[in-house]
Amino acid sequence: MAFLVAGSLRVAVEKAETRNCLERKGKYDMSGARVALTLCVLEGQTGENRAVAALEAMYQALGFENYLRRVIKTQSFQEELAHFRELLDAHGSPVSCALVVLMAHRGRPGWLLGPDGKEIQEKVLVGELNRCQALWGKAKVFLLLGSNNTGLESSAFLPILTDLYRQSPPWHFLEVLTQVIGKVTQEMPTIGHKCPVFQSSLRGALYLGRVRAQDLELSLTPEGKYDMSGAKVALVLCVTQDRPGAEQDLKALKRLFQILGFKSILKMDPTAQDFRKELAQFREHLDACGTTVSCALIVLMAHGEPQGQLLGADGQMVGVEEMVRELSTCQVLQGKAKVFLLQGCRGGNRDPGTRPRALPWLGQWLQHWLQRPSTLPSQADILQIYADMQDVSSRVCFPRNSDQVDILRVYSAAEGYVAYRDENGSDFIQTLVEVIIADPDRDLLELLTEVNRRLCEMDVLGPDSDEIRKMNLEIRSSLRKQLCLKI
Template identity: 50%
Template structure:
């Protein structure tokens, strides 16, 4: 009994430290034990294993388990890993899982993410997934292969990271990651990846292919052993997008039948103008008008006759059960089609393209997850508040999405320099009331307070605040949770204020 009490109190203390770190410093406290697992299909080359070992060590994971099993056995092995962590009754500072399998064989990897996210001792802790393709005969795959197959990716689970590789050899991707981790351990993982994406894109054919990260993290994740309570170290990558030229914004919003939507339009429109964007607002578009407005916006940029630094598109509407946007006529339009329209803009090649989507992506409502504890726990210590079950996740896809739309998450692209922010994870409701939506209103508040900071860092703070809110939906008296989903192939720091 004494052992169980001591173990529970230790877990509670570490949870409190982590929560305090996120609240005060905006960083995860990853000073606890780190758990790592490598799952590889048979025949993976020894060079792949060596490269992964080096990356694990560079990220602070001194030891790890390796299991060589067919892809069909990955889920079972991950369940074993989760059960072993839960059996130790010790909160883990961070978990890392590397998945190596031939292209096209790792179907629906999100099931693996969900399995680890159900681990009790990992609740509120970052979970890193490295998804790496191997080619025929166990060698790292070369160029020209299609991406990971499977259904559109579901939303991320708490504190998760995934990695894939595009037209560059995955070995080169891992070597670059290892070098950056060793040289700049004080950078956050997102900062490291932004710099790595820059290198990968520069070396890829045409300089347009780029890895993609997908995040629902609530704070900065630094794995270099830097205590989160220490003073801020030197800043991250100095390479920054030049936003000194024209910046254009297009806001498409369905106001009809969406109470509070007008407040979102006004707040976001005011923010864009304050940041120097030439802003166009269109309200109550039909499904066809969504497409036509994007096409016209792209044509205007291509024919403006001058350089364009950045484009921002906000799409606000009711969402369908599969994440479609609904026009005022009730017809559906796929947001991916709208994003692809702007990605064809010639003057925006090499420049950031930002998409903000305030819409439901399904009908599920998240009750959140709280710490696992014995029944008497609440009488001894105050229980930490629940967090969204899909929060605290970072996935990194080094494998760019192919033309069939398979592979990395919905909304990512084979091109670089795209940032997409969803108000909800896939399959879930995005909340809004008469005052506006949690996402847009919090976004405007955070960006107005810190317009010169890196946008990915600001979005992480936006997500933290959204995740802290308890929402009472119109069809339920129980509090519900929500979190953002951020997809990025940015190759430089993006600061919206010049």
């Protein structure tokens, strides 16, 4: 999904919900129809016609059917999406992917102004589309083009994206978006303004271009990699109090840093003020040392609260974005990759992962079998039913406005949800270290997609009950190039 809010183009790619949407090699199945919906409330707005023309070109390049295009005057976004959902469910044909483009005025961060002038949360709109049965287990991409007083913003994004796909590069979607970010930022008058950011919880490679299987084997490397020839440094701030398993995470990270060649600094049980002080000192040290630095990796491990708050050892809160801004001012790291790994809860919600109402056919199927004993399900059928009922529900959280570039944030849980950890360590850190060590020369975004796939398929017994719980990562990136940590 892409969102342009308060001068920041934000791309958030939503995960599919079910396991069987991924092919054997970890790619989303794109053999079905691709449908698109364009909703516009900017009638007569400067730049609207150019954006619509660019959208049509993008749909054509990606093989999307422009299912609907409406200039909304009275209906709300949610009503239009509900209508789109009903059309897809009634159509009956297999659908591989849905692309929804919203051209609207901006409200508060995370909110849009509808045609009636009332605000609506972006996550409410995504939740509406998630109800579409035809799209269960399929990729859903949202693109929001916002408007300011001078007209439609980020006019470069759509043409650049379309041009890349017209070249038919056999790259997965996150690689393409990274290339787009790099090219868009080159056209900015000053670096650090209106920086594109995409948000992803994909669990497999999503290929939107017309790509043949043999093309993937001959894939050329996307242009541009971060230069990793300089020093690689890491700062770990970890609260161990009342966090069993934190020590195991520290051991795993130490091993990872040794393999990747990172020099690390560890601060145990920092207070909220220590979080701020240690990061400020880390930044000052990098600027003063005079050494060429290629990459900075910041690991923050603590109890967490919604809206990006972490709890220090003193129980006081510190904001994650506050620390991101602090590191962004480091002169030595300008144009260099800055990675934040955030292990901590982001709320108290626990995802059970089962949605009986999402399988209306199940009761009819079982009833049919019970009425006809000769056609009782096989063991494989039963296992498939169980797997379908363990699907991870789809959730999307949208980043606040950001003007920072070359930053990657990796959250261990979606906004509002619990991040799981036990005496053996956290599922996020342990899986992350395992995946990276197995293939350290690979692009980090690809590795994180694999981490998310493994986490989504885990069945976790939460401390609140003996019922199965599910989880997924949330990735937010303004990286402009490929990032390979080992090189």
